[in-house]
Amino acid sequence: MPELPEVETVRDGLARWVTGRRIATVEVNHARAVRRHLAGAQDLVARLTGARVEAASRRGKYLWLPLGGSAAGSALVAHLGMSGQLLVQPAGAADEKHLHVRIGFEDGGPELRFVDQRTFGGLLLDELVPAADRPVESVPASVAHIARDPLDPFFDDAGFAVRLRRRDSAVKRALLDQTLVSGIGNIYADESLWRAELHGERLGRTVSRAQVAALLGHVRDVLSAALRAGGTSFDALYVNVNGQSGYFDRSLNVYGREGEPCPRCGTPIRRSAFMNRSSFFCPRDQRPPRPKSAPRRAAGVH
């Protein structure tokens, strides 16, 4: 699934292959893929046509291409959802089964394709606005609510710790909250918590400052290692812009490894349901929090 390392790998590919090129044609085959562009597919096509791609940027799991020329001040924003792909393909290559948007360029070179099996992802054209915490930086308005990611040099470690430790909900829920810290999904949340020897259901307010600092360090280690491996792929659902899979899945310690021995202590990895998805953890190294005790009856009352 595309989390930060996968999205960054795609961003890097877009920077190499698409930057500096002028858009000639845009074809939208599936309206759901542009549902977040509220003005509609026709408006998206009209505004993109003739625009020049100036760069490829990212915040968390969101990608965007700042535009110049007729669309200056705006950006083509993409989110890959769970199965979205941005592919750079020769213009004559066979269409993918779930090809939803095709963007051709004036130079006649490779085209940019948005392919998405589950259509949780999508594209939109949006205005760029100054970042709230650093106005010299601009982000699409639709991405402004997303926090910086832990690999961002302007990520605020102390602010993250304060907000996390104020929470009356689970640490894993906080890691997945993109308005608190971005780029982390289910896979890297479980891997980071395992490395930090923290159970994901521990409440934020029970975690010490030192534990938060250590957790952030592990998050950065996991994300960086996955980035070096080109991301994690379990199937053909995540690929870079050239259609190649990453290989970090070979380095996963707990995710998807129910019943296998914990690489640290040998205890079988356990799986549990959490937030409508699966959590994988070592029951020995990551002690679950004690369940909340039932409210005591007042003395003498039956």
Next chain:
DNA sequence: TATTTAACCTGGACGC
């Protein structure tokens, strides 16, 4: 206000 849940979506795995 803070927190949690459900819906969206498709294809593969699995049981019968």
Next chain:
DNA sequence: TGCGTCCAGGTTAAAT
């Protein structure tokens, strides 16, 4: 073989 059910999970609107 074919059918039905479950599962994967990022985001957000709705519910609690």
